[in-house]
Amino acid sequence: MLNKINESSNAKRFLIQLYGRVQGVGFRPFIYRKAKEFKIYGSVSNSGGAVVIDFIGSIDNVKKFVMAIVKNPPDVVNIEKVQCSSMEYCTFYEFTIKESIKNRDSLRFLQPDLGICEECVKEVMDKKSKRYRYAFTNCTNCGPRYSIIKGLPYDRKNTMMDEFKMCSDCSEEYKNPYDRRFHAEPNCCARCGPKLTLLDRNGKEIDCYDAIYSAAELIKKGKIVAIKGIGGFHLVCDARNEQAIDNLRIRKRRPDKPLAVMMRNQSLIRKVCYVSERENSVLTSSKRPIVLLKIKAPKTIPKNIAPRQRRIGVMLPYTPLHYMLLESKLDIVVMTSGNISGAPIEYENSFALERLGSIADYFLINNRKIYVPIDDAVVKVFEGKEMLLRRGRGYAPYAKKLSIEKDMLALGAELKSSVCISTHGYVHTSQYLGDLKQMDCYRNYEYVTNHLIKILDVNPSICVQDMHPDYNTKLFAAEKKTEKIYIQHHHAHMVSCMAEHDLWRKVIAMVFDGTGYGKDGAVWGGEFLVGDRKMFERAGHFQYIKLQGGDRAAKEPWRCAASYLYSLKYPLHKFLKSIDKDKLNVVEAALDASINCHESSSLGRMFDAVSSLLGVVNYATYEGHGAIELENLMDETVRESYEYDICRNEDKFIIEYRHMFEQLLTDLEQKIVPEVIAAKFNNTITKASCDLAERLSEVYKIREVVLSGGVFQNEHLLASISKKLNSRGFNVTFNCLIPINDEGISFGQIVAADEIIKSGVKGDVFSSAGKN
Structure with a gap:
C-alpha cells in the first residue's frame, strides 16, 4: 500500500x-x-x-x-x-x-493557561486511578501554559517542568499517539512530578498525610491559608465564616473592596446568584475566569464578602487542587489574590512566606516554579456580550491580527497597566500588570514586558507611550533607544474600541474616566472626541472644575466634593459635616490660593464628589470606590433627572454642572433619600451625554458613537446611554474583549501609532492633529 x-x-x-x-x-x-x-x-x-x-x-x-x-x-x-x-x-x-525546530522568523503565539478538563477531574477523583488526588494532573487539553513557558517552541525543556523527569509510565503516555497525554509537556504523576507541602507562617513544615485535606480542615476552622496556584498565590478562607473574612480584610488592609469567591459547582452558584446561559458558558469555559454575577440570595453569604454590592465575583474550580479543597469540608471559599493590597501577586515560595506571613496562618506550597506570574481574569456579561474587565489567566496573552507593519511596543497607562507588542502583523497584549506607582508592580511590569519581547523574538523599533509627563512608563521607554510616539490618553481609549470592532470612519467618542493628561495640560476625563484612528478633535467635555489635592483627590472623594462646593460658593462645613473642620479650612484656603490645584473635566471625580456629598464614600480604599458604591446605591426605578446646561465655548460644547449640583444640594437639604439622588444624578449624566451626542451629530454628520473609559464600568450608565442613543438611531459600540478601563490603553496606543506612521510623520511625534 x-x-x-x-x-x-x-x-x-x-x-x-x-x-x-x-x-x-x-x-x-x-x-x-x-x-x-x-x-x-x-x-x-x-x-x-x-x-x-x-x-x-x-x-x-x-x-x-x-x-x-x-x-x-x-x-x-x-x-x-x-x-x-x-x-x-x-x-x-x-x-x-519530529523534534521541534527553533525558527527565528516565524509567527509566534503564546498559549494561555487552561482550566482542568473533565477527563482529568474524573481521574483525580477515581480511587483506582494512578492520579487519584494528585494536584498537578493535566493533559494536552488542560493545565498550565503561559505561566510556565520560558521560551518557544513549547517543549518540556522550555518550561518550568524541565527539572521533573517523567517516570516510565508518564513517558509511555507521552510517547503514545493514541493517549491524550501524547506530547503533553507538563505531564507528570505523584511518582515523578511536583509535590505539595503544608507550612505554618514561620515556614515550618506541618506533618500530615494529605496536605490538601489538612488545609481544608484549617480553613474550616477559620484559618487563612495562602495557596500556590497556576499563576501565583491566593489567600483563602471559609466564605461562610464572617469572622475569618474580617480577619482577612484587617490583615490585608482591604476593608471594603469586594472579595472573589470560588464555589464548588454550578448548582451552588445558582442558589446564590442569578446566572444567564451566557454567564454559565463563560463560567464553565476552559478559561475559568472570575465572573461578576448578580446576587440572588444575599442571606446565603456573609455581607462582608462584597459590602454594599449587588454583584459578587464568582469562579469555579480550575485545578485539581481546587476540586479536592472543595470536595467535602468546604463548598465556598474566599479566593483573593495573594498579595499585599496594591502589590503584584506573589508567585515565589520564599517571597510569599516573607510578604504574606502577616496575613496567612498557613501556606500550601509546591515545588513547581512559576515563570510568569498571572492573576485571575475578571469578566462580566453585559447585554449578552462577554466584557473583559481584567485580562488574566486564560485570556493572556491575547493576539489579534491588525496588519501592523512595524515592530512596536506600546507601554500603556500607569494605574491599570498593560503592554502591547506588534510583530508580523499581529498585536500581542499582556495580562493586567497593576499600578506602576508601586515599585514592585513596576519591576514586574519590566519583567513581563522583557519576557514577551524575548519570547516573541521581536526588537521593537518604536516605543509608544502616553503623553503624561510623569508616568513611570517613561522610565521604561527611556531605556529603549527607539523612536518615540506619544498618544493622548483618551484618544487611545477611543481607538482601542474602534480597532476591536474594526471601525475605520470618523466617530463620536464618549471617553469617561478618572484621569488622563490633556493636550492643554489639564486633567481630562469627561470627553467628547470626534475623529478616527489617526487624529481627533476635542469637540466637547464636561465643565472644568478646580480640584484641590492632586492625586489625593482620587483617594479622598471629600476633596472633590469640597472643590465643587467651593466653586459654587456653598459652605463646605454645611454639606460635609463628617469631615474635620480644620481639614476643610485647609482645603478652602488652598483653593483660595490655588495651591496644589488643577483644572479637571473628569467625570470620575464628579462621581466621587457626589458619592461624598451623599455620605457614601469620603475615603476611597480602592480604585473607583466612590463611583462603584454610588452605582450600587441608586434606585433604578427612578426616572427623574436634574437640569443641566450645554453651552458652546468657541469651538467646543461644554456640559455645565452648576444647575445639576444646585438641585442635588437642594435635594440633600430637603432630606431626599440618597438612593433617589444617586439615580437622578446618573440619569442626568445619561441625558446630558446623549443630548450633546445629538448636537455633535448635527455638526459633524456622524451617527457612529463609541463608548470607552473606566467610568463605563458603571453598568447602569453604559446601558442607559447605549439604549438611549440606539433608540435615536445611533450605532453604538463599546469595548468588550479589550478592557474598557485603562488596561485597554496600550492596545489603542499601538493602533493609533500605526496610523500616524502610515501618514508619513517622522521622528518623535504626538497624536494628533486637531484642536484642544
Whole structure:
C-alpha cells in the first residue's frame, strides 16, 4: 500500500505551516491521528511558534486531511494563519512527530493557561486511578501554559517542568499517539512530578498525610491559608465564616473592596446568584475566569464578602487542587489574590512566606516554579456580550491580527497597566500588570514586558507611550533607544474600541474616566472626541472644575466634593459635616490660593464628589470606590433627572454642572433619600451625554458613537446611554474583549501609532492633529 501511494502519479507533497494557538494544546497528536486516518505520510513538528506539517498523500486524501485539521481542530486550538505550499516530491514511509525546530522568523503565539478538563477531574477523583488526588494532573487539553513557558517552541525543556523527569509510565503516555497525554509537556504523576507541602507562617513544615485535606480542615476552622496556584498565590478562607473574612480584610488592609469567591459547582452558584446561559458558558469555559454575577440570595453569604454590592465575583474550580479543597469540608471559599493590597501577586515560595506571613496562618506550597506570574481574569456579561474587565489567566496573552507593519511596543497607562507588542502583523497584549506607582508592580511590569519581547523574538523599533509627563512608563521607554510616539490618553481609549470592532470612519467618542493628561495640560476625563484612528478633535467635555489635592483627590472623594462646593460658593462645613473642620479650612484656603490645584473635566471625580456629598464614600480604599458604591446605591426605578446646561465655548460644547449640583444640594437639604439622588444624578449624566451626542451629530454628520473609559464600568450608565442613543438611531459600540478601563490603553496606543506612521510623520511625534 505504501509503495502504491508513493509511486502513484496522484501523490503530491505539501508543506503546511499553522500559526495561532497551536502548541501545547494537543494539536500535533490530533494531526498525527488524522494522518493515520487519511493515509498521509510525513511528519509534524513545532517550529518556532508554528506547527509545520511536511507530508505526501493522494490528492483526495490530502483534501480530506487538510479540511479535518483546519476546519475541525480540537476546541482549544485557534488557528490564526495557514500557509500551504507544494514541495518537490520525496518518499515518506510513515507519519511521525519530529523534534521541534527553533525558527527565528516565524509567527509566534503564546498559549494561555487552561482550566482542568473533565477527563482529568474524573481521574483525580477515581480511587483506582494512578492520579487519584494528585494536584498537578493535566493533559494536552488542560493545565498550565503561559505561566510556565520560558521560551518557544513549547517543549518540556522550555518550561518550568524541565527539572521533573517523567517516570516510565508518564513517558509511555507521552510517547503514545493514541493517549491524550501524547506530547503533553507538563505531564507528570505523584511518582515523578511536583509535590505539595503544608507550612505554618514561620515556614515550618506541618506533618500530615494529605496536605490538601489538612488545609481544608484549617480553613474550616477559620484559618487563612495562602495557596500556590497556576499563576501565583491566593489567600483563602471559609466564605461562610464572617469572622475569618474580617480577619482577612484587617490583615490585608482591604476593608471594603469586594472579595472573589470560588464555589464548588454550578448548582451552588445558582442558589446564590442569578446566572444567564451566557454567564454559565463563560463560567464553565476552559478559561475559568472570575465572573461578576448578580446576587440572588444575599442571606446565603456573609455581607462582608462584597459590602454594599449587588454583584459578587464568582469562579469555579480550575485545578485539581481546587476540586479536592472543595470536595467535602468546604463548598465556598474566599479566593483573593495573594498579595499585599496594591502589590503584584506573589508567585515565589520564599517571597510569599516573607510578604504574606502577616496575613496567612498557613501556606500550601509546591515545588513547581512559576515563570510568569498571572492573576485571575475578571469578566462580566453585559447585554449578552462577554466584557473583559481584567485580562488574566486564560485570556493572556491575547493576539489579534491588525496588519501592523512595524515592530512596536506600546507601554500603556500607569494605574491599570498593560503592554502591547506588534510583530508580523499581529498585536500581542499582556495580562493586567497593576499600578506602576508601586515599585514592585513596576519591576514586574519590566519583567513581563522583557519576557514577551524575548519570547516573541521581536526588537521593537518604536516605543509608544502616553503623553503624561510623569508616568513611570517613561522610565521604561527611556531605556529603549527607539523612536518615540506619544498618544493622548483618551484618544487611545477611543481607538482601542474602534480597532476591536474594526471601525475605520470618523466617530463620536464618549471617553469617561478618572484621569488622563490633556493636550492643554489639564486633567481630562469627561470627553467628547470626534475623529478616527489617526487624529481627533476635542469637540466637547464636561465643565472644568478646580480640584484641590492632586492625586489625593482620587483617594479622598471629600476633596472633590469640597472643590465643587467651593466653586459654587456653598459652605463646605454645611454639606460635609463628617469631615474635620480644620481639614476643610485647609482645603478652602488652598483653593483660595490655588495651591496644589488643577483644572479637571473628569467625570470620575464628579462621581466621587457626589458619592461624598451623599455620605457614601469620603475615603476611597480602592480604585473607583466612590463611583462603584454610588452605582450600587441608586434606585433604578427612578426616572427623574436634574437640569443641566450645554453651552458652546468657541469651538467646543461644554456640559455645565452648576444647575445639576444646585438641585442635588437642594435635594440633600430637603432630606431626599440618597438612593433617589444617586439615580437622578446618573440619569442626568445619561441625558446630558446623549443630548450633546445629538448636537455633535448635527455638526459633524456622524451617527457612529463609541463608548470607552473606566467610568463605563458603571453598568447602569453604559446601558442607559447605549439604549438611549440606539433608540435615536445611533450605532453604538463599546469595548468588550479589550478592557474598557485603562488596561485597554496600550492596545489603542499601538493602533493609533500605526496610523500616524502610515501618514508619513517622522521622528518623535504626538497624536494628533486637531484642536484642544
